Amino acid sequence: MSPTDYARKQIAGRGIPVPGNDIDTDRIIPARFLKEVTFETMGEHAFEDARKQNPEHPFNSPAYKGASVLVVGQNFGCGSSREHAPQALMRWGIRAIVGGSFGEIFFGNCVMLGIPCLTVSQADLEWLQREIGKTPQTPVSVDVEKQEVRFGDRVIKAAVPDGPRKQLVAGTWDSTAVLLDAGDAIEATAKKLPYVAGF
C-alpha cells in the first residue's frame, strides 16, 4: 500500500456514545477473551460483560449499528496494555474515537492501528453524546489534520498531539517501516551503551 492508503486525514461516519469516565481496557475486552493467538474474534467481544449486564448499552442498540465514530468520556482505555482493546473496537467497526482524555498506552495502540483519538472539552463531549443520542443517523465528521469534529452545523475544536497527528495525516503510523529506515544507526546506538558493550 502507498502512504496515501494509510493517510487518516478525515474520517466520517455515524457516531456511538459510550458515556462514563475511566472506562478501562478490562471493560472494553475482559481478559478471559484474550486467550487467542490472533485478533480475529476480538470484535465479537467488545464490551461483552458491560453489554450483558446492561441491555441498554449503546453497543447493543440497533440505533448505533454500523457506527464508526466512538464518543467517550475522560481517561478512556486506562489500564492494561492489551492491544486487544483497540483491536476489538476496530473489528467492531470503530474508525475514530473522540473523548475527554485517553489512557496513554491505549492511545498509542490506537495510533499504531491508524485509529485517531481526538480530545475535546468536557462540555463538547457531553453535547456530542447527547446530540448523537437524539439523531444517531447524523454523521460525525472527524478532521485529524484540522483538529476538528463536525456534527450537523457545529464545528467542535479538538486536539491530537503533534507527533501522532503527523503520523496519521502522513500515513506513517505503521511504524515498523519508519523505524527500519534507521538502518545501522540502530546497532551503532546500541554499541555505544556500556551495558551492550559489556562494561
Add this chain to the structure above:
Amino acid sequence: MARTLLDKVWEAHTVRTLPSGQTQLLIGLHLIHEVTTPQAFQMLKDAKLKVRMPERTFATLDHIIPTTDQTRPYKDPLAEEMAVHMIRNAKDYGVPLFDMATGKQGIVHVIGPELGLSQPGMTIACGDSHTSTHGAVGAIAFGIGTTQVRDVLATQCLAMAKPKLRQVRVDGALARGVYAKDVILWIINQLGVKGGVGFAYEYAGSVIERMTMEERLTVCNMSIEGGARCGYVNPDQTTIDYVRGRQYAPQGAAFDRAATWWKSVATEPGAEFDDVKRLDGAAIEPVVTWGINPGMSVGVSQRIPKPESAAEADRSTFREALAHMGFEAEQPIKGAKIDVAFVGSCTNGRLSDLRAAAEVAKKGKVAKHVRALIVPGSQQVEKAAEAEGLHEIFRAAGFEWRKAGCSMCLGMNPDVLVGREMSASSSNRNFIGRQGSPTGRTLLMSPAMVAAAAISGAVADVREILK
C-alpha cells in the same frame, strides 16, 4: 544544567528524531510473554522479518498457566495453544525462554529484576502495562501494545515522545503495618488515576530512599494505575547491592565499572522537574480500595466517601462503583466481609511480600467461609519461601500454597472469582471483571492486609493484629 535520569537515559538510547517529532528510542531489554506476542510474531512472519536482537530479548510463560497442576498439555486448550505458540516462537527466533524446566519461570516483572536482566540505565519494554515495575532499578520501562512488540522485535526500537517528568516525594517515616503497597495506593489516591497522564514519575524522598528493592518494585509497578507511562527510582547503593551477584549482572571488575555508570545516570542535585508533588509518609495508614479503579480507596480506619465528595464529572462512576461493590456511602471499609483472599501478582508476589503475609498468618486461621491463595511470583520465590518454611506457615493457617504465575490477578487461568465473590487482593487492579467473574468484586490492599482479612473473614486493620 543538572540533568535527570530520564534525560540521560533518553539521550543515550536516542537513535534519531523521526519526522513525526517522536524519538526513535533503542530498547535495551525486551521481555515477552505468551499473551501479547503471538500476533506480533505472526506480523513478523508475514513481513519476513527476523528478531533484530534476540540476545536482548527474553521470554517467559506467566498469564495463562495454572498454579496447581502444571502438567502439559494444559486442561484449557486455549491456554495450551498460547503456550505452544510462545515455545515455538522462542525456538524459531532464537529467544531464550524461561519455562518451567529452567526453575526460573515466573511473572515477567518478577523474574526480570530477579535474574539481573533489568539493570539501571536501561530502556526496557514489554507487552504488559506493569512493565513500569522495572523502573525500580533505575531503568526507563514501558508497557507496550502488540504492534509495538512487533516493532521492538523487528527493529529493537520504539517510536515515542519523551514524557514530562514529575517528582513524587514521600518523606517522613512509615508506621508499622504500613507497606510499599499502601504508599503507592495512597499516591494514586492523592494524584488520581489519570493524574500521571503525559508524565513519567520519579519516586524520591526519604521513604523511597529507605525502601528495599522489592518495596521499590511494588511502588513502580503501579505507576501505570496512576496514569503515568513509567516510574523510576534513582539508582543508589540499595540498587547496586540488589543487582550484584545475579545471573545476568556483570561479574567481577565489570561489575564495579557498571556500578560507576549506574550511579552516573541518577538525577543530579538541582535538576528541574515539570512538576513536584509531596506526600507525608507518616500520614499514610493501611489503604484499601472500595471501588472500581485503584484511585477509589480509603485508609482502613476511614469510611467510604459520599459521591458528592467527588468532582462532578466523576460522580456517575462513583455511583456505579458503589452499586457494583454493594457498598453504601459512609460505610466503614473495616468489617466488609470477604470470600476470597489472594496474595501474589507482579505487584506483591515477591519473597518479602510472602514474609509479610506469613507474619500475619501466624496469628490465626483462615476464616471458614474464605478461600485463601498464596501464589509466589516466580519459581525462585517459591523455592526461597519454602526454604524458610513459609509454605508450612501458610498451610497450617489454612492458606493454599500454589505454584508461580499471574494467577487471580486477571482471570486468564483457572484462578478466578465466582459470581459476586468479594476478594481481598494484593494485585493491582480492581476493575469490574478483572479477577475473572463479570460480577466479581476486588478490594486492593497490601499482602499483610490480605492475610489479616483472610483470618478475620472481613477487612481488618493489620496494625491491630500485629500489636
